[in-house]
Amino acid sequence: MTTVSRSTGQVPTWRRAVLLYIEAAWTWYRRNWRSTLVSSVLTPLFFLVAMGFGLGSRIQPSAATDGLPYAVYLAPAMLASAAVQNAAGESTFPVLSGFRWSRVFWGIASTPVTAAQIAAGQLLWIAARITFSGLAFVLVAALLGAVESPLILLSLVFSLLAGMAFAAPLVAYSATIDSEGQQFNAVFRFIVLPMTLIAGTFFPLTALPVWVQPLAWITPLWHGTELSRGVAFGTLDLWPALGHVAYLLALTLVGTALAARYFRRRLEK
Template structure:
């Protein structure tokens, strides 16, 4: 008897997304704190707590600190959520739940599994970002419609971090201890030092180049520029080119590593 007909490549990718959605709609409560509440707590604590002691000035563009912080926290939340979605869930797909092996036992290819996984991460970042924007609007720290473009830039920053991390996670054979340095020495310092809470110009000159190479700094610059309608062509083009390059390179590496790992 003939085997099953291979689905259209995009249909195959969305079948991967659908499988993850079926799992998520039954288990979404477990992710509420990490994906939504943590960024909100940061915004309230830093924006209204610490921010109550910070007067609007040149460093905040003349805005109140909570308003200044909102687009940056949108980008930081996207990058943090990307880190969570691109580490242990990927390892689980190979090692614990082994769903990737089940998917590739069908006509779905490893490359389609990898790109479907990245699409799922994209949808997760969009959803959590929309919820965060709604909360920010309720708190009165959204200045206008520019926050919608800020959300787009924040998601782009998240994907620029997620794609290379998915590629890295696809190579991990152990129990995930290799992810601990990622969270401790990359995600946390990046959140603190890449312009989220204060301008990078306030850092020592030797440290600034480290901040400049992080996707979060580029995402924060774009998100703030959009929120305050301060968009200039060449800076925006440069930031976007960097983030798109990271996303593209990371996605290509993810596809390669999925193919190697799944033996196809």
């Protein structure tokens, strides 16, 4: 990733500074996108094929699947799950690298771009990555016959919101780490994986024990899954939807504020 130049001799506006960061990230990504293809696009699609068409061939349409083939039922939820998993990947080691290994954040901070603007640029780049991967997922899922309505494009919006609700607090946490990132093993093992299993991705939440269900309610993935699946199938109720959106926005805003704070603490001391 390149650093921001001082050549203009002027302090960039917030918008300009963030766009410069995203431009630098895009310059790196367009040369290295192949290295992210498996984790960001192919892995969710493999899950969709294995679960939706493999296991799903043994599951008959029923009330549990909203009367739909299992692959169709699964696709919007897998879109939300992929968004959250991609958010986890982009919010951990790449952020740590910017501080510790490549130290690119330090290079950018030596220019007129502020630490808070770097944090904002990183979060917006993560949002762009989630969107790119989500569009690729939707396209291939449609070609596989797992999409029955163009409304799944609205599911992409809600999946992005779920991904950012997880990414923003995680970026803030990653900005506090000054080790080799061993802490991320616990994040993936004890948060991301269980969240994927209990958030209603593969089966209705009511199939879980009653005492487990409140654990799912606090995860951004459950809220994203409910929104993504509801809008794709035209079953989304207004008031529950507003509650889901409010919760995800709150997580995103709090995480963004914390990320800016910890970036400033790290880069401006």
